[in-house]
Amino acid sequence: MDLNVVSRIRQEAFYNSQVMQTFTHLTEEIGPRLTNSPNMQKANDYAKSKFNEWGLSNVKDVPFEDFGRGWDFRSAHVEMIAPRAFPLHALPKAWTPGTNGPIEGEAMAVTLKSAEDFKKYQGKLKGKILFLSELRAYKPGTEPDQRRYDDAGLAALQSFAVPKTMTSDRAKRIKDFRDREKFTRELNKFLVDEGVLATVSISGWDNGIIRVGGAGSRRAGESVGVPDLAMIAEHYNQVMRMLDHKDVVRIRADIEARFTSDSNDPGYNTLAELPGTSKADEIVMLGAHMDSWHTGTGANDNAAGTAVMMEAMRILKSIGVKPKRTIRVALWGGEEQGLIGSADYVSKTFASYPLSTKPEDADLPKSLRPRTGAMQRKPAYDKFSVYFNMDNGSGKFRGIYAQENLAAMPIFQEWLKPFNDLGATTVVSRNTGSTDHISFDRVGLPGFQFVQDGLDYFTNVHHSHLDTVDHASEEDLKHNAAMVAAFVYAAAMRDERMPRKAVIEE
DSSP states (O other), X not given: OOHHHHHHHHHHHHXXXXXXXXXXXXXXXXXXXXXXXXXXXXXXHHHHHHHHHTTOEEEEEEEEEEEEOOEEEEEEEEEEEESSOXXXXXXXXXXXXXXXXXXXXXXXXXXOSSGGGGGGGTTSOTTEEXXXXXXXXXXXXXXXXXXXOOHHXXXXXXXXXXXXXXXXXXXXXXXXXXXXXXXXXXXXXXXXXXXXXXXXXXXXXXXXXXXXXXOSOOSTTSOOOSOEEEEOHHHHHHXXXXXXXXXXXXXXXXXXXXXXXXXXXXXXXXXXXXXXSXXXXXXXXXXXXXXXXXXXXXXXXXXXXXXXXXXXXHHHHHTTOOOSEEEEEEEESXXXXXXXXXXXXHHHHTEEOOBOOOGGGTTSOTTTSOBOSSOEEOGGXXXXXXXXXXXXXXXXXXXXXXXXXXXXXXXXXXXXXXXXXXXXXXXXXXXXOSSTHHHHHTTTOOEEEEEEOOBTIIIIITTBTTOSGGGSOHHHHHHHHHHXXXXXXXXHHOSSOXXXXXXXXX
């Protein structure tokens, strides 16, 4: 580590930070950023404008084809009007239609888990608002909402569980996917044919939190069904108890949501570079997904990561470093639908598997399509060094997951030393998954995610309507931007690329 450069990085990150300006613009000026929504396009344009303003190179949007239709959500008003008046807190699932004005209907509890269930309800659902989930007993929380790692918690991360012998479950995953898709299509058609006004499910979390993702279909030409809502557990359970007591419950709803396109449009990743010098054809990458779900403002998932990665690039450009390798930032789309943006970019740029072209497999996403050969490396594969990702909320970096790359661990220990005084001390051998570094890792390219303080990411904000700026930590974002800038600079200046581990193929 060049400690002189790290000192300059820290000074710029801590005393001249712009991370909060970027963070609040993405969240409170633009708002939530569902892939292919108008807000996502605004976010792509904003990121490009900032990259150009900061003097970065090769600023561009890179498409990933055929993502699906755009969708936009404006407002939701839901209330019980009989047997008494009472506001109900509910929000629509993504890619479901709006109500086209206020609707009123009688609530009805139903079980629709398979096509066999349709028969018992045929002819009985017209004008009804269906409650699809079972009542769920409230469970008081026993752990604090906000959590930071203590010494014992960081020490516990050092344990590694020997994995079971790898067996491919691709056939099962394909079957499960096809079964889900088939049932969704059948259910949407059934609801429309029967004249159902809307459906309601219970939120996955208690304490007034609406945790909601997508439903229906974003694919052009497929039925989108009827308005589909997620309701807070405390209100959902109340309605279910009233129905159990044989009360007639009437509900009024007005949902303003619309599809913004009728075609399967591409989504976009936004990229920019700080050019290298003596090894300019080699690449060090950093990134985060810029897309979010549509409620809250997508602050901690993942405007926080986006703002940190943008700030890291600003810092390096501002202090005038001249890295050996080119440093490339990528802000991904489609992460919430299965790492679509990063996976597409990696497959087109670095390495991919030949996939089945059989007509019967055309309906499968690329992640599930049967492979027909060994991994094919592109020329850029051997010019790639490392990718660093952020996507676990806004909590402070306390170290890094080595993703079972044991040769990287002593390197990371050295790079962490200038941040030990800030509580970043831990290198963990184990894997962590479920975000965009996996797109690199699965083809044998070094891709890493940082160990972060959890704050209330998995208790209040993850995929919920509470994912707002108020739940983020400015101090932590500044710290993270400094660490990322230092790590990518160190990687760009190494004599060698980062060490790689063997590719494990299914």
